[in-house]
Amino acid sequence: MKQAILLIVISLTCQLSFADSALTDSELKLLKIFTPWPPKVKKDMTNQFSQNKRAIELGEMIFFDEKFSKNQSQSCASCHQPNKAFGDSLVLSKGLNELTRHTPSLMNLANNRWFGWDGSSDSLWLQSLRPLLSEDELGLTFETIKSTFLSNQNYKKLFSQLKNHQHPETINAIPMSVDIAKILAAYQETLISQPSKFDRFINSTIKNKRISNELNIEEQKGLKIFINKGQCHICHFGPKLSNNEFENIGISYFIDSGVDKGRYGGIEALKKSPYNLTSQFNDSLSPDNEIRMSLIKKQSRNFGEFKVPSLRNISKTAPYMHNGSLKTLNDVIDHYSELNLDRLHTDSNSFFKPLNLNKEEKSQLKAFLKTL
């Protein structure tokens, strides 16, 4: 009898905890799409240095080394700053010259399919090679990358250990530079966010089968907007809060010199690149790379599409969008709330509609985004 009463009390308590919640059972089930975090990072088979401890250490040293720039005063970390989720707070990136796009965060890139705002890189090592060689970014050449590397005795020693005692002097500048890019990529693969307040909320809720108080009611209501009225999860899907694809969301793609073609130009650049995954520099023998390259075709809707960014650490990565044109989270929420459909490409995703959020909803959505 006592046991029966106890069961009834427990049952009522559980029901009350769900009834008090801002989330329904079906919404809670949907939360599983955002798990697990941290993700299990798979070794990048295209990169011989992936998950190699020595390579990771060497990659970190190179990443912060200002000698790896034409003026010897800039490094990868000049734009990708650790205290800003490996991004910066500038509207547009600034290397040797100002660029046309905002610096993306380098967090949580491991195992992505595409890299860069336009997906012009199909590996993290190709994406790492690009800024080294860009005249507007670090401004090096294959020869100066090699000579800079060889000027450091410690780098030479570590590299030799990684390459079965092969002396770096004996390697030509191009494969040497690609190896350095791969070593940089090995380091960047390790940049994984700590579990967020949102992760703790999901894990606790699933584990205990009752809504966790990790998110307060305001934040829970924001989550509800994210997955219902906002439908944000359609693109910001999965544990990384990005489907790693490309969308045109009505952000201007006009630049001083004309037009930023976005994904359209990214596909063109990738197919032309002598260092993409179909090249001799890919360390994997899998035929998948050739096949996958054949699967992507330029479509008119790719014009002005840019990478769907991960929303993790979003409160640290202002300003927002590929051109940094939205300064704050309020601006981002206003952009989607009052979305100007005239600015979308006629072939764009017709799923996008103005969200028409009221002031309270905007505040709730912002509160939730800050938990990511």
Next chain:
Amino acid sequence: MLRTISFFCLLAFNANADHLKTHAIANDIEVNYSAPQDISVGQFFELNFTFSTPNLNSSIDRLSFKAFMPSHKHGLNYQPQITKTSDKTFKVEYLNFHMPGHWKVQINAFIEDKKHPFEFDFNLL
């Protein structure tokens, strides 16, 4: 002429080796297809189609394939590979539904230049 079969993949997040089969019939042509039971958003998968033509001896000459999200009015980001594996079977590889929601698959089986269309619905949550 055109028959539609709905095939719902509910909360499909983990790969599963089980396959579901369904079929549609148009103009005396029957098609069965197999698909992974769990289709994950953003992951590549394949569909295998088997045609039966009880009143016709002809084989299927070719297959055209299209997938799109009706409410979004966009198609696939990756162009799948279609392979004829026998007179009446086709494999469609490297399919990738990059968003959750309703996807419509339209196929056309061609016999001596005559088109026989079929539609299938997939819902990924």
